[in-house]
Amino acid sequence: MADRLTISLDGMGGDHAPDIVVAGAAIARERLPNAYFLLFGDEARLRPLVEAQPLLKGCVEIRHTDKAISNDDKPSAALRNGKQSSMRLAIDAVKSGEASCTVSAGNTGALMAMAMFGLRTLPGIDRPAICSVLPTMNGESCMLDLGANVECSAENLVQFAVMGEVFARTVLGLAKPTIGLMNIGVEELKGNEEVKAAANTIRNSNLPIEFKGFVEGDDISKGTVDVIVTDGFTGNVALKTVEGTSKLISTFIRETFQSSLMAKIGYLFASRSIDKLRLRLDPRRYNGAVFLGLNGIVVKSHGGTDGIGFANAIGVAADMAVHGFIDAMKADFEGLQVDSEAAREAAAQ
Known part of the structure; x- marks a missing residue:
């Protein structure tokens, strides 16, 4: 064909x-x-x-x-x-x-x-980056780098932003994805020189990128932006934290509904909602990290x-x-x- x-x-x-x-x-x-x-x-x-x-x-x-x-x-x-x-x-x-x-x-x-x-x-x-999709309060977002590059220059981070924006458009189907740089605060004075230089380069470029500035760790789950850009060390730690938190929540829910007879009866009434939650947290749904x-x-x-x-x-x-x-x-x-x-x-x- x-x-x-x-x-x-x-x-x-x-x-x-x-x-x-x-x-x-x-x-x-x-x-x-x-x-x-x-x-x-x-x-x-x-x-x-x-x-x-x-x-x-x-x-x-x-x-x-x-x-x-x-x-x-x-x-x-x-x-x-x-x-x-x-x-x-x-x-x-x-x-x-x-x-x-x-x-x-x-x-x-x-x-x-x-x-x-x-x-x-x-x-x-200069360097490829590992990118993956994560569930958020607003749907889905993608994050890179997730471990390919432990240390990154400002130029590397700018390249990751461009790669992530294209990925969000082609895979997530977003017409105008928003981009954020991971930092220890949203203020422009915070962060290391590489992160601040990368932000300045993106802001002053003519690329079709909707740059929202700096984001923090809690913005990952909030879905504040569609694409989160960071170095591979930070990204990998964040990814493992998200995966561990997901397993923790699933374990707590299971233990809670098994804790007593009344809890087990309550599960029968809440089973459909629990199944929806389980589906949203299912790691298989987000399987597939891309070498961008x-x-x-x-x-x-x-x-x-x-x-x-x-x-x-x-x-x-x-x-x-x-x-x-x-x-x-x-x-x-x-x-x-x-x-x-x-x-x-x-x-x-």
Whole structure:
């Protein structure tokens, strides 16, 4: 089909691969009737799983390899020894143009290293960033960087803002996403020099960015802005805090309704509302961290997810491909480079 969307999958990546990969592909196929999957991995294990899924009939090509990247492999070792691994071959399919995007639930460090080596970064981007969607009081927002870059310069943060804005437009469907820089306060005098310099650059650029200034940690859950930009150290700590708080709330609710007979009876009346809450807090719904800044679409699924979570990661990759994420990124960074050159010329005069 002319409009077929080809997605490459690392069939052997993840704690529960290959079962969840194949199950996720089948679930995703219901939403994406034009999807076609290149599935890399051990054919002896993959073939029976694919044949057991009627939804995958005629839309999967299994490409055999007996090599896989383990969770214990160091990125350097994966790069050196994993050229024929399921992860690397899935990335290479994007590089060659056979696939529009790729999804893996495997080793995060190895996936980032392989993706950077194979796809490189887009022109104007120094470092890729990890971005993910989070639930908020106002719906959803995205946050980056979530761990790829422990230390960031002002220029890195500006680049992350541009990448996050394009992601929010293409994946979240927001016409004019709002952007905020994570800081220790909203006042302009607060924060380190990198954060203040980044804010000044964004404010004075001609980029189509709706910049709201500084935001704090509690703004993540409030949904104050659509895109939160920060360095990888802060972002990763914030992400783990959000995930831990979600588990804490779920545990407290479960313990509360199991605490007495009356509480159990009360649960029967409140079960529908509790189910709605559980759905909003379900991490599988927000599964799929994106490596932004690469010259190709790479989505990292949580390693311990199930088929539903992996399907959502596939959905994120598909949305980016269908809505022309890479082309939009290139266009915005061309504008950023023009602004940077103009600023340098003005400073020299």
